[in-house]
Amino acid sequence: MKRSRDSYAFGFDRLKRWIRLCDKNKIAFFEFSHLFTQWGARHAPKIMALDNGVIIPIFGWETDARADAYRSFLSQFLPCLRSFIEEHHLEERCFFHVSDEPGINDLEAYTYAASILKEYLPGYPIIDALSSYEFYSSGAVRTPIPAEDHIDPFIENQVPDLWTYYCCGQYKVVPNRFLCMPSSKNRIIGFLFFKYGIKGFLHWGYNFWYSRNSRHPVDPFCSTDGDCGFPAGDPFVVYPGKDGPIESLRLKVFNEALQDLRACSLLASYIGKEKVMDIIEEDLDTGLSFKCYPKDPNWIIKKREKINQFIADICQ
Numbered sequence: 001m002k003r004s005r006d007s008y009a010f011g012f013d014r015l016k017r018w019i020r021l022c023d024k025n026k027i028a029f030f031e032f033s034h035l036f037t038q039w040g041a042r043h044a045p046k047i048m049a050l051d052n053g054v055i056i057p058i059f060g061w062e063t064d065a066r067a068d069a070y071r072s073f074l075s076q077f078l079p080c081l082r083s084f085i086e087e088h089h090l091e092e093r094c095f096f097h098v099s100d101e102p103g104i105n106d107l108e109a110y111t112y113a114a115s116i117l118k119e120y121l122p123g124y125p126i127i128d129a130l131s132s133y134e135f136y137s138s139g140a141v142r143t144p145i146p147a148e149d150h151i152d153p154f155i156e157n158q159v160p161d162l163w164t165y166y167c168c169g170q171y172k173v174v175p176n177r178f179l180c181m182p183s184s185k186n187r188i189i190g191f192l193f194f195k196y197g198i199k200g201f202l203h204w205g206y207n208f209w210y211s212r213n214s215r216h217p218v219d220p221f222c223s224t225d226g227d228c229g230f231p232a233g234d235p236f237v238v239y240p241g242k243d244g245p246i247e248s249l250r251l252k253v254f255n256e257a258l259q260d261l262r263a264c265s266l267l268a269s270y271i272g273k274e275k276v277m278d279i280i281e282e283d284l285d286t287g288l289s290f291k292c293y294p295k296d297p298n299w300i301i302k303k304r305e306k307i308n309q310f311i312a313d314i315c316q
Helices: 012-024 068-087 102-120 152-158 183-187 189-196 249-271 274-283 297-315
Strands: 002-004 005-009 048-050 055-059 127-129 141-147 161-163 200-202
Touching: 005 068, 048 152, 055 068, 068 102, 127 200, 141 161, 183 189, 183 249, 183 297, 189 249, 189 274, 249 274, 249 297
Parallel strands: 002 048, 127 141, 161 200
Antiparallel strands: 002 005, 048 055
16 A cells, blocks of 8 residues: 555555465455454554555554544545455455444444444445444444353344354353363354354454464463463464464364254254254253353263254154
């Protein structure tokens, strides 16, 4: 990107290369970085540009989100990005973000920031991790991603195409996959996804092999917590390997949870979702929920075996 006074010229060669790489590896969807800062959408993210032959920062945490200069930048950048997306027929493959984890006190700032994306990216999905139902009910966000421990109001109000997520804060009661947790607390999420029709899942740490705030790299084999920056196991689910990423046990178990989801969905296609839920919950005193679920790993294994047997009997 080049800046000349208040005008910008954008190049998308690296984005083209990234898309080719993703296509080669059968990656279907693309997320674009948040256009406003985390925890409030009150500032611009760090953005660099070539100005008079020198690469310099032109926006950052010191830039107010409502600054005319940043609004002008977005008014030039987003139409160019949209043209690139449509030229390459990527309209159905792209997701955009406003700000990560805004709180209820940030609703006004978030609404302003979101209005800019809606203006220049009409019809494109805007998804954000946030936990206050008011962001959805006010219309500020069309696709909210509430944390598991704050998902109840979204479920109760039957928000369509609901996503969910977990990260550092979900260390009590609800499922997660920290190193200190049993695998059953990781795998149960597949049945929960099925029950509540969860359409998408967000987890930030795939291969964050750095300390908090990316101050320095760490060896994930020795430092599983980002140099004491996160709960152990939170910042990554793969390890660096000579021939590519090495899957952690936690990722393998999560994959099993997704297979549980697919098995339930397959059985539901034969007998209906309600009957599948009867099978899942038949031996539970209370219904399955994100805050109430069996802790016995054998329960999950036996339940999956029973579902498999139903499918096998039907397909004979």
